[in-house]
Structure formats: C-alpha cells, structure tokens
Amino acid sequence: MNNWIELLHEFKRKKQPVALVTVTKILGSAPCKVASKMIVTKQKEIFGTIGGGKLEFKVIDEAVVSIYENKIIELSYTLGPEFEQCCGGKVELIIEPMNQSPELYLFGAGHIGIELCNVLKNTPFNITLLDVRENWKSTIEIDKSITFSDIDFNFYKQFINWGPNCYIAIMTHDHKLDFEITALALHSETKYIGLIGSKTKKNKFNNLLKKELNFELGISPVHCPIGLDIGGFTPKEIAISIASELLKKYYGK
Helix, strand or coil: CCCHHHHHHHHHHCCCCEEEEEEEEEECECCCCCCCEEEEECCCCEEECCCCHHHHHHHHHHHHHHHHHCCCEEEEEECCHHHCCCCECEEEEEEEEECCCCEEEEECCCHHHHHHHHHCCCCCCEEEEECCCCCHHHHCCCCCCCEEECCCHHHHHHHCCCCCCEEEEECCCCHHHHHHHHHHHHCCCCCEEEECCCHHHHHHHHHHHHHCCCCCCCCCCCECCCCCCCCCCCHHHHHHHHHHHHHHHHCCC
C-alpha cells in the first residue's frame, strides 16, 4: 500500500478511529514483506494487506481491539498449521491506534473555563470551548490551540463528536443550560461528564432527570461537583482540581 499517508490523513480529517498495522520483522518464509502496511477500521474494513489468509483475519481482530482499547499492540506469529500455512516463517508486527486523542468539550467560557484551558494546554486533550453568549469571544483570551464555538445549544448534538474519547465539562453561566447539556450528554456516548455546582444543584438536577426525563440513573454517572477535592476556591485552583480529575480519568488511575 503506497498511499497509506494520504489515507491516514483523510481518516484524521474525518476524526475516524483506525489502526495502522505494520510488519516489522520476518524470519524465514512469509506471505508479506517487512514494512507491509494495512489500515483497519472499527467495522473491519481494510486498506492494504499483510498477505491475506488466516493471519490477516487474526490481525484484523487484534486491530479492532487496539482501536477500542486505544493501545499499541505488538504481536509475533509462527506460520504453521494454526494458520493453514506450511512455510514455517515468523512474522512480527505492530498495531497502532490512530485518531484516538481525547476530545474535551468545555461548556462555559467564564473564569474557571478560561483557567482550565490554560492548565490543560500541552496535555493530550483536544479542547473545544463553547459559549452561547453573543460576541463573547471578543471578551476573552485563549491559546490558539483551543477551538472556540458560539453555536446554539440546538446544534450541540450534531456538533459534538460523541464516543469513547469524548469528555464533557459543564460550567456555563446558566443553570437551565447546564441541565440541558447534562441531559444531552447522559443520553449520548461519552467517557466522562463533569458538572460544576453545589449539592443543592446536584439534587435538583437528579430529581429533574428522574421525574421529568424518566432517566433512572439520575445524576449518578456525572462527576458533580466536578474536580478532585484538593482544596482551594480561586478559579485557577478549581481549574487545577478539574484538570487533575480529567487526567486521572484519561490515564485510568
């Protein structure tokens, strides 16, 4: 496969998770060459080949695991009866998941939201800062790496890239909007949902979710109050506590 760079670029543009399989070593006879490449999607679509047969089918399954677990996998196979081959060669390869960067959607460009953007700069998160207030971007300063959006709530469902790499942090200027975003996130696929607020706000949202939306789990899947309890009350200190919780979740600690 000679066009793998172009293909990976296209998948990245579409934010579609894939796995890149590369043959790294061959001993003896094998149906492929060193540096042979294959791209695999979650749906087991393939682009390129590492030789076909049972070896390829096995590697495709491992590639899907790599995508879902978002981890690099190194494998070694001896091509014997298990793969219905008698060449007896040995193939080593590496599977690399792509386009799996965590995406943080931060709702609310207030003092804490801005500080959180600053704290999380140069971490694995791709950050999108959202605020529905008109012309609000002209009142704030954010790093050029942060994507800002002022689209209306009605477009959030289509705008957000929901899925296992989606992180939601809710801290807008409006409690009603906070609730609407929380409800939307709870009915979508996410890795993490965090909501800023007091115990009173948490209890109120919990009752609304259960009684008005018939959402049996209520607020329980949501980290509320958002952030680790490390003390401190300034916007920067609260942002540090939220960033710590997000990174803890990302690294599985």
